[in-house]
Structures are given as structure tokens and as C-alpha cells.
Amino acid sequence: MSISVQRITKRFDDFVALDDVTVDVPAGSLTALLGPSGSGKSTLLRIVAGLESADAGSVVIDGADVTGRPPQERGVGFVFQHYAAFKHMTVYDNVAFGLKIRKRPKAEIAERVHRLLKLVQLEGLAKRYPSQLSGGQRQRMGLARALAIDPAVLLLDEPFGALDARVRAELREWLRRLHDETHTTTVIVTHDQEEAMDVADQVAVMSNGHIEQVGSPRTVYEEPANEFVMTFVGQAHRVGDAFVRPHDLEVTLEPNGSTREVMIERVVHLGFDVRVELVDGAGERLSVQTTRDQAELLELAPSQIVYVRPTRHTTFT
């Protein structure tokens, strides 16, 4: 079911958190709201859920204007960064909460909770308390709890932000698979561009209470609408008036007409990739992303003088 946010404005005292924001989330999509902290992405998500009220504008879920409705009546599943686990309840009771509120028959609740626990791989832990779970397990419980009410839309507020890198990557892949199975319209808030690119099929880039660009991960990366998107989604260096991604710089040992002379400061091996940190005569720093094979071929080493040339660049007018 689609979500349509229309001309939402939200102020906290003097601070404008959202300034006339309009964005559409197509039914069945997985959309990421991507932006630095303070960009308004979490506030926007909370307004969609009804946990925060907008000063102006409207929220439409599945064709119905829900702007004035309380969160109880919006049918959204919400997943919190810090899990918001019900600490005094077992995993089973946490997941069953929404169904108990809806007064579903006991047998139906039991059947559904166990199916969800299986889905989030917590079958054996139904009787545990949240304090006995790891962060990743707690967040999977949070997801199962949100999915239990069969939500029209699933909203995730930095769901993996409090987890370590490995668990993050695992959960994000798992979320993507889950979405491919259920096709529940999902919005995930994140400040991690890699996470957004990895998991979403549509990315809305936000800064300072504005939507900067909405598009597929590939579009926002390869055809950024402006300087902010260029530099926030992926790395970029400013070279004169143009912006260049680190992998769009070519390193050569000999100069040719359009190259710049630079000195290697550091060669960082990142597995398949190698990052070469450079400094030019004016003291400006650049980094180049290249392959291990290429770095070995050129025998790149610190203090070496090399030449770089952009193979591709972007300018904004």
C-alpha cells in the first residue's frame, strides 16, 4: 500500500525540522530515507506513523488521509532504533502484544506468533526475556512484533544503527529477503548510504528538512541532482569545478597532457579494493580507489610521485 507525504512542515520551536516536504512511496516498494543526522528523516517517519504531528501538510496511506488519526488507527508497523522491547514480557508476549490488543482467539495468536518467530529465526527463544537476547535478536523480535499486526506499511527508524557491523550487514540482507517475500511497503530511515544502497529500491536523500533527490540507488549515485547528493551518497572529490568519485580517477606513472602530479601518502589494502591516499603540490588531498591488481602492477608505494586523471566527472551549475 502506497504512502504519500504531501507538503509536510514541522517545527520544534525555532528549528524547522521539515520544510514543505513531499514524497511518494509506491506500494510494495522498499524506500530508504537517507540523510545526515538532523536532516529530518526520523521526524518524517514518525509523522507518517502518527507518533509526531505535523504543523502543516498531510499523510495519505493507501489512498486514505490519515493526517489527523492517532498511531493506533494507522495500521503501521514501527521498528525503533533501540528496539523498544517490552522488558517485562517474554519474546512470545512481545510479539503477541498487538494481537492480544485486537482480542484475537488464543489459538490464532499462538499459531501466528510461532510462525513469525520462525520467520525471524527466534523459534527456540519464545520464553526468554529481552534482557536475555543479543541486540540483533532483539531487533528481529521488534520486527516480528511489528509484522504481527499485518501492517499496511512497515516503518523502520535506524533499525540497525545500534548493532555492530557484521550483524548489521546480516540483518539488512535478511530484511531485503523478507521484503521480497512479503512485499509489505517498507520505509527505512538510515544515515548510512551503503545500507540505503544495499537494501532499498528507492532512495530519498534528505538534508536540512528538504528532500534533495528521489530515485533508484543507481540514479542517486550516478546522476546526483546536486552537490549535496554527490558528496553524501558515496565519496567525491572536488577537482576544479567538477566532482570526481575515487574510482573514477586513473593513476599513471607517466604524465600526459591532462594529468596532475601527486605524491602517494598511504596505500590502504581493503581486500579486493585498494585505496591510495594522495597529496598534490598545493597540499590538497585526494584518494583513489583502485583494484589490488592494478596497484601491484604499478607497484604503488608511499612517497612515490604519480599522475592522476579523472575518467569521469560531474559538474553542477
Added chain:
Amino acid sequence: MGKYALRLSALGYLTLIVLGPLAMMVWRTAEDLDGAWAAITDPDTVSAFKLTILVTVIAVAVNTVFGIVCALVIVRGNIRGRGFLNAFVDLPLALSPVIVGFSLVVLYGINGWFSWFQRNGFEILFATPGIVLATIFVTLPFVAREVVPTLREIGTEQEQAAQTLGASGWQTFWRITLPSIRWAVVYGVVLTTARAIGEFGAVAIVSGNIVGKTQTATLRVEDAYQFSYGNYAPAYGISFVLAAMAILVLVLMIVFQPKESRR
């Protein structure tokens, strides 16, 4: 060495200040068991204990409900003046109970703002309602003071999660908020109970100390002491029961409290 000195001084201090007097009282009670027993089973003493228990039950019930309400307003309320309310809740701790009792006498007395009750046959002063009011006043802070920090600590995310799952405000309170603060409430109730059982100053002024009618257990101890004529057995006996009640309440709390939940 220093560790032992520290322990010794803490234990010594407790013994001197708390255990010493209590032990002495128990000792004296045991010396004249028959005299103590006669005093405890005296119908007027039984009546005094009944009154103390009644007053305690009412004061605890009222202050539990309003203590939780006050804590919710102080922590979650979106109103001006919650800082004021926060300070206000502490006021009974700062005021001498004698002043509390005296102010009630002034308020409900013949020239007070609320003299209407007394003039129209609703006896407040020198009757049970006055004792209840004085006890409620004096024991007001305990539940709120315990609940406020716990409410702050649990935050609002669990409540918001419950709302997105369809729980109404009332359901959220009963199923999420109250269970999360329950040990703070229990601790507050224990402190309120102990304080209500032991209240003397405020009650002494509003009750009139009418034997068999408005005399609470603490007032009875005072009477037994004042009019002992050298026979302290009744005072010891009644004190012993009062102290035992308070200690029982504390022990019950320790028994029921789960191991990890207390700071």
C-alpha cells in the same frame, strides 16, 4: 585494614543508633511478658491498632494512585509548572508534622475556610477523617518520589511501540507503563506504609486523642509512657507490636522483590 575499619564503623553506627534502642525495647518487653500482653490485648489498644491500620490502608491507597498520577504529570506532562509541582510534592518532607496538624486544625476549625464541614455535622477534626487527612499529607511524597526517576529511565519508546500496535492510552498504561514501574510503586508503598503506621505529630494535633475512638497506636504508646507511673510494660508491649509491623512490611518487600530489579 582500612576496609575493616570502614565496615566496623558502619556496623557500630547502626548498632548504636538503630539496633540498640530496638534491642532494649525487645528486652524490656520480654522481662514483663504478662504486663505487655495485657496491654496489647486491652480493648482500647486493639481499637487503636484497628484505627492505625484503617488510616494506613486509606492513606496508602490514596497516595499510591495520586503519587503515580503526580509522577506521570511531572515526567510526561506537557504543561507549564511541572517543575513547580515537582518541588511541591516534596513539601511534606520539609514541613514538621506538627505544622501539618496545626494547619489542618486551622483550616477545618470553626473560623477556617473549610469550617462548613465541621458546622454541618461532617466531623473532620477529632475524628477519623482528620487523622486520615493528616496522614495522607505527611506520606504524600513517597510513591511519587520513587516513581519519577523510574519513569524517566524507562523513556517513552515502549509506550509509543504499544500505541503503534493498537493499544489505547489506558491499555498502554496498564500493560506497559505500570508493569515497568511496579517495583518503584512497591517500594513507595512500603515507605508510605511504614511512615503512615508511625505518624505521630500531625495525628496528635488533629485527633484529639480520645481513647478507644481517635487514639492511634502511636498515640497510645505516648499515653502509656506519660501515664506509666513507673510501669513501662504497656508502652514496651505496644511499641514492640508497632515496630514489628513496620519491620514486617520491609521484610515482605525484600522477599517479593526480584533480585535484579532493585538498584
